[in-house]
Amino acid sequence: MDKRIEIIIAGLGxxxxxxxxxxxxxxxxxxxxxxxxxxSYGAEAxxxxxxxxxxxxxxxxxxPMVRKCDVLVVMSQPALDKYVNNLKEEGxxxxxxxxxxIPETRAxxxxxxxxxxAEKVLGNKLYANVIMLGAxxxxxxxxxxxxxxxxxxxxxxxxxxxxxxxxxxxxxxxIVM
Amino acid sequence: xxxxxxxxxxxxxxxxxxxxxAIAVGCRFFAGYPITPSSExxxxxxxxxxxxxxxxxxxxxxxxxxxxVIGASWAGAKAMTATSGPGFSLMQESIGYAFMTETPCVIAxxxxxxxxxxxxxxxxxxxxxxxxxxxxxxYNAIVLSPNSVQEMFELTIRAxxxxxxxxxxxxxxxxxxxxxxxxxISVPPINEVQVVNRKEPKKGDRAFFxxxxxxxxxxVGEGFNVSVTGSTHDEYGVRFTANPEVxxxxxxxxxxxxxxxxxEIVELETHNIDGCSTVIVCYGCTARTAYExxxxxxxxxxxxxYVRLKxxxxxxxxxxxxxxxxxxxxVVPEMNLRQIFxxxxxxxxxxxxxxxxxxxxxxxxxxxxxxLRGVVP
Numbered sequence: 001m002d003k004r005i006e007i008i009i010a011g012l013g014x015x016x017x018x019x020x021x022x023x024x025x026x027x028x029x030x031x032x033x034x035x036x037x038x039x040s041y042g043a044e045a046x047x048x049x050x051x052x053x054x055x056x057x058x059x060x061x062x063x064p065m066v067r068k069c070d071v072l073v074v075m076s077q078p079a080l081d082k083y084v085n086n087l088k089e090e091g092x093x094x095x096x097x098x099x100x101x102i103p104e105t106r107a108x109x110x111x112x113x114x115x116x117x118a119e120k121v122l123g124n125k126l127y128a129n130v131i132m133l134g135a136x137x138x139x140x141x142x143x144x145x146x147x148x149x150x151x152x153x154x155x156x157x158x159x160x161x162x163x164x165x166x167x168x169x170x171x172x173x174x175i176v177m
Numbered sequence: 178x179x180x181x182x183x184x185x186x187x188x189x190x191x192x193x194x195x196x197x198x199a200i201a202v203g204c205r206f207f208a209g210y211p212i213t214p215s216s217e218x219x220x221x222x223x224x225x226x227x228x229x230x231x232x233x234x235x236x237x238x239x240x241x242x243x244x245x246v247i248g249a250s251w252a253g254a255k256a257m258t259a260t261s262g263p264g265f266s267l268m269q270e271s272i273g274y275a276f277m278t279e280t281p282c283v284i285a286x287x288x289x290x291x292x293x294x295x296x297x298x299x300x301x302x303x304x305x306x307x308x309x310x311x312x313x314x315x316y317n318a319i320v321l322s323p324n325s326v327q328e329m330f331e332l333t334i335r336a337x338x339x340x341x342x343x344x345x346x347x348x349x350x351x352x353x354x355x356x357x358x359x360x361x362i363s364v365p366p367i368n369e370v371q372v373v374n375r376k377e378p379k380k381g382d383r384a385f386f387x388x389x390x391x392x393x394x395x396x397v398g399e400g401f402n403v404s405v406t407g408s409t410h411d412e413y414g415v416r417f418t419a420n421p422e423v424x425x426x427x428x429x430x431x432x433x434x435x436x437x438x439x440x441e442i443v444e445l446e447t448h449n450i451d452g453c454s455t456v457i458v459c460y461g462c463t464a465r466t467a468y469e470x471x472x473x474x475x476x477x478x479x480x481x482x483y484v485r486l487k488x489x490x491x492x493x494x495x496x497x498x499x500x501x502x503x504x505x506x507x508v509v510p511e512m513n514l515r516q517i518f519x520x521x522x523x524x525x526x527x528x529x530x531x532x533x534x535x536x537x538x539x540x541x542x543x544x545x546x547x548x549l550r551g552v553v554p
Contacts, residue, residue: 022188022359029188029361037359040540041298062469063545064358064462
């Protein structure tokens with residue numbers, strides 16, 4: 001059986017869920033995997049629900065949408081409420097600590113102070129998405145660090161590279177189980 | 178250009194792959210008006226075209242966009258536009274003009290849920306018949322249907338090559354899912370990309386239209402005396418707005434240049450079709466669902482056939498007819514409320530039961546489970 005992992009990254013529009021999905025997908029391609037990433041968002045530029053879905057596999061990926069995910073990464077309460085039921089029973093949930101109300105679940109839960117660290121350490125809450133990616137890689141080993149760092153460098157504008165690389169490192173050392 | 182497009186493995190969005198495909202095959206002019214879910218094609222070409230001495234223009238609307246593309250093509254450039262349903266509707270008049278004047282160009286229509294503004298960010302496959310019949314009068318359309326990021330690259334290249342070879346507009350009929358998804362793609366060395374260029378006239382040529390074989394096409398400014406008109410014209414471009422013979426000859430030759438090369442234009446992907454009692458006929462993003470369903474059915478011990486239409490038009494009537502002879506049931510999943518279904522039914526001539534499986538709204542794809550319910554006893 002081919003190894004196959006399905007992931008949903010969700011938050012509010014503007015929090016960077018879609019970009020986080022792109023970076024993660026690019027990193028997995030650099031690791032030699034097959035990847036399909038899709039996204040859904042509202043017609044508004046900011047504030048509505050935004051979701052990025054990824055399937056990472058050694059084998060062929062035909063149907064591109066995620067039905068039940070192995071990993072759910074959420075950055076807002078509405079996103080958690082909406083997608084928690086899409087998480088497999090034994091799945092992994094990564095949640096920003098600003099999301100207070102985590103329903104009872106058999107999934108393995110990791111809390112990540114992503115928005116808090118983004119504001120305090122990096123001076124802008126926009127880095128929360130990449131902090132979540134750092135936590136994701138630390139918790140699951142889903143991609144190699146090297147591929148993720150290259151993917152960050154290749155996905156963000158030059159002036160934001162250093163800060164995003166720091167955000168990634170920040171995420172790897174700030175997980176609360 | 179080699180620097181822009183190094184061979185290798187990339188993680189691209191479908192629309193991005195379309196833009197790079199256009200650059201690779203020699204597209205040097207884009208005019209368009211941004212519209213979700215096609216805008217990234219324009220965004221990437223706005224960045225790429227100036228790097229290859231090409232021209233990018235954001236026009237005031239979709240009518241002007243396609244008109245500018247047609248003008249650029251007559252100036253000798255390979256040219257394209259990209260849009261979605263509402264813009265595609267506005268372009269219909271100019272698409273007719275491009276057919277009538279035999280102007281090679283590519284129109285990428287990334288389908289979203291319609292009619293009208295519908296659901297801008299949500300995918301659909303509702304423009305299949307419009308792509309074939311959207312403009313008025315008699316004509317043959319070439320319409321391609323990509324189902325992956327790789328094919329957004331490859332079929333964009335093919336769309337230009339067919340447009341140049343047959344001097345006709347070609348429609349790349351993508352959908353939001355395929356256009357917005359990101360996927361691994363392999364880019365070949367640029368010198369391995371097949372490039373077809375329009376037939377150039379020789380000195381002294383005067384007949385540039387509606388010949389039995391595709392006529393040579395001069396560019397404005399090359400010194401040829403050419404009149405380009407959307408009205409009925411003879412091979413020299415002279416208008417004949419009442420003569421029945423000239424009209425019949427013109428339209429006959431325009432229809433025939435596609436029809437007589439149908440075997441070269443039509444492309445299908447098939448899997449498991451020999452001896453299967455149930456076959457799925459599919460295209461675009463829905464074909465990905467179908468493929469997964471076919472694989473799942475096989476795991477459960479049921480062999481299901483799979484036919485993917487890489488070209489929607491011309492329609493492979495004969496192939497579907499032969500399929501209907503051997504199959505008992507043909508399932509046609511579509512993200513619309515029955516379009517290609519009727520064409521399959523017509524081709525099947527009652528020899529097989531043709532079953533529609535449809536879903537629209539919210540960009541929700543038909544799922545493998547929904548297809549499986551229809552194909553596994």
